[in-house]
Amino acid sequence: MNKNWDELNVNLHEDVKRAIKSFEFPTMTPVQAATIPLLLGNKDVAAQAVTGSGKTLAFLIPLLELLKSRNDDEKLKRNEIAALVISPTRELALQTHTVLRQFLKYVKGISDALLVGGNSVDEDVTKIQKTGANIVVCTPGRFEDLLVHNTELNLAAALKKLEILVLDEADRLLDLGFRNSFDNILNYLPKQRRTGLFSATQTKEVDALIRAGLRNPVSVMVTEKASQSTPVSLENYYIVTKNNGKLATLVTFLEDNVHKGLLFVPTCACVDYWYSVFPRLIKSNLPVFAIHGKMKEKRKKVLDGFKNSSRGLLICTDVLARGIDIPQVDWVLQWDPPASAAAFVHRIGRTARQGQLGSALVCLYESEAAYVDFIERNQKVKLQKMPDVATDNKIDSLMNKLRHIQQEDRDVFDKGTRAFVSHIRSYSKHECSLLLRVKELPLAAMAASYGLLQLPKMPELKKVDVSEFPIIRNLDINKISYKSKVQEQQRQIKLDIFKATGKWPTKKKRIRNKQSEAWSKAKEQKELKKLKRIKRKQLKSDQQPTKKRKSGITDEDLAELAKDIGLLKKLKKKKISDEEFEKEIGLE
Incomplete structure (x- = not known):
């Protein structure tokens, strides 16, 4: 049961109290009630709580209170860092920083800095030199770069007064391969500090991090309901689709149910393709947005646009699966089960946040039906079945429309092929590969649902029944042109070379086609060069004149x-x- 802020058994500074009231949250969430007193009481905390449970305020409030309650003789200098918050993605760091700035409107005398990729290092250096940074919110890569390689700031010296370190979405920090960066950062931090580790899921890597980086931590595990790991206000559904009908199911469902939603797809290439065609497939004129990890500096602009939109669909990868708080999201849709079971929980946690209502839907093929029982056992997420809403007419109509769009512009044709290939390749990396196998996928039917004009050449399609892929008779792929005049001009040049030589020009030479000598002969040549190199070095060291090298290899x-x-x-x-x-x- 949630408690009022007045029941918090600590004395907060008046500025911090005013800031809390500005958020209009009358009660504390369980994770806030449990962790705030611990962090203020000189304890290290490892907190696990369901997504959307208010973890950001759970560490920002004690962080600000610790800095604000310093004595006059302990006041921080402008260039001293007393609090460091590390987030796995720039979107999550930006969101945390936005909440922090809301607090700092009321809590005066504390400087802050956001250090993430997407802008130049020089901008970060100039800003910190000008305004200082008592609180730093960052991603590991950018902070490590400034800490280790930049000599203008001397962040190593600035960290000597560090009071508190916060690791937000700690399991994701390790998943994204930041372990080396994180270890480097830890080496520069003082041992006498408070550390807060916050996550929605607990992994072996996080357990190891707790043992290595926290001193006698208090473990806090908060769930809203013991039988599940997602908010109680979230309703979860699944639909078993036809082999070639997943697109039709999603489009029909979007048109009939979704006001503002997220659609998670497997890869960046899938985001690019579906973003290019979805506006022409959805009848409801729903605004379409797109985000993936390779977009870099564009991501903030797109995310802000979607947040400020009253309705829309955001097509994205798992770059948005963690911690991002987007108002009024009523549906989270998943094209496929995600690569890891933990990611499933994080994805659906983008809706039903802070006690609001929300729903989530995942589309499954018949071969994936066992995933329903798996996710309930593994993550305590119970899924309710919904009937498939796609009709055969809708399936055929969408496939024909996609094929027509691809024939109009070769760029869309290329994107569709790349998206399908990347989708299948990513599927093979599933955590639960015993249940989700590429060999059991209806690959030909899936290619049809992508609107592909022909099946791509890839190993996964060898010895596969392709009868579910409708072949287009008398189709000449080479006649499909780019709408872009520059791209089409370059393609025509390559096409002329292909017609003349029979080989498509590429930048990289195909080494496998080079068969000028037998393998055994090549090995002998390699050994000979190695021995000659050793002898030359020895002769050089003995200061003996070298003989003029003969061209070629003699019988001798x-x-x-x-x-x-x-x-x-x-x-x-x-x-x-x-x-x-x-x-x-x-x-x-």
Whole structure:
């Protein structure tokens, strides 16, 4: 049961109290009630709580209170960092920083800085030098870069007064391969500090991090309901679709139910493709947005646009699966089950936040039906079945429309092929690969639902029944042109070369086509070069003049090579010693 802020058993500074009231949250969430007193009481905390449970305020409030309650003789200088918040993605860091700035409207005398990728390092350096940074919100890569490689700021010295370190979405920090960066940062931090570790899921890596980075931590595990790991206001559904009907199911569902929603797809290429065609597929004129990890600086602009929109669909990858708070999201849709079971919980947690209502839907093929029981057992998420809403007419209509769009512009044709190939490749990396197998996917039907004009050449499609892929008769792929005049001009040049030579020009040479000599001969040549290199170095060290190198390899060289290879074989079989080998080849 939630408690009023007045029931918090600590005395907060008046500025902090006013800031809390500005958020209009009359009660504390369980994770806030549990962790705030611990962090203020000199305890390290490892907190696990369901997504959307208010973890951001749970660490920002004690962080600000610690800095504000310092004595006059302990006041921070402008260039001293007293609090460090590390987030896995720039979107999550930006969101945390936005909440922090709301607090700092009331809590005066504390400087802050946001250090993430997407802008230049020079901008970050200039800003910190000008305004200081008592609180830093950052991503690991950018902060490590400034800490280790930048000499203008001297962040190592600025961190000597660090009071508190916060690791937000700690399991994701490790998943994204930031372990080395994080270890480097830890080496610069003072041992006497408070550490707060916050996450919606607990993994072995996080457990190891707790043991390595926290001193006698208090473990806090908060769930809204013991039988599930998602908010109680979230309703979860699944639909078993037809082999070629997943697109039709999603489009029909979007048109009939979604006011503002997220659609998670497997890869960046999938985001690019579906973003390019969805506006022409949805009848409801729903505004479409797109975000993936390779967009870099564009992501903030797109996310702000979606947040400020009263309705819309945001197509995204798992870059938005963690911690991002987007108002009024009523549906989270998933094209496929995500690569990890934990990601499923984080994805659906983008709706039903802070006690609001929300719903989530995942589309499954018949071969994936066992996933329903798996996710309930593994993550305590119970899914309710919904009937499929796609009709055969809708399936055929969407496929024909997609094929028409691809034939109009080769750029869309290329994007569709890349999206399908990347989708299948990513599927093979599923955490629960015993249940979700590429071999059991209806690959030909899936290609049809992508609107592909022809099946791509890929190993996964070998020896596969392709009868569910409708073939277009008399289709000449080479006649499909780009709408972009520049792209089309470049393609025509390559096409002329192809017609003349029979080979499509590429930037990279195909090494596998080079078969100028036998493997055994190539190995002998390699061994000979190695031995000659050793001899040249020895001769050089003895200050003996080198002979002019002959062009090519003579019979004498080959005879010497055969002798040296024989000696190498004897050495490997230990028939001669290292000293005898060196003597025989002339090193002694």
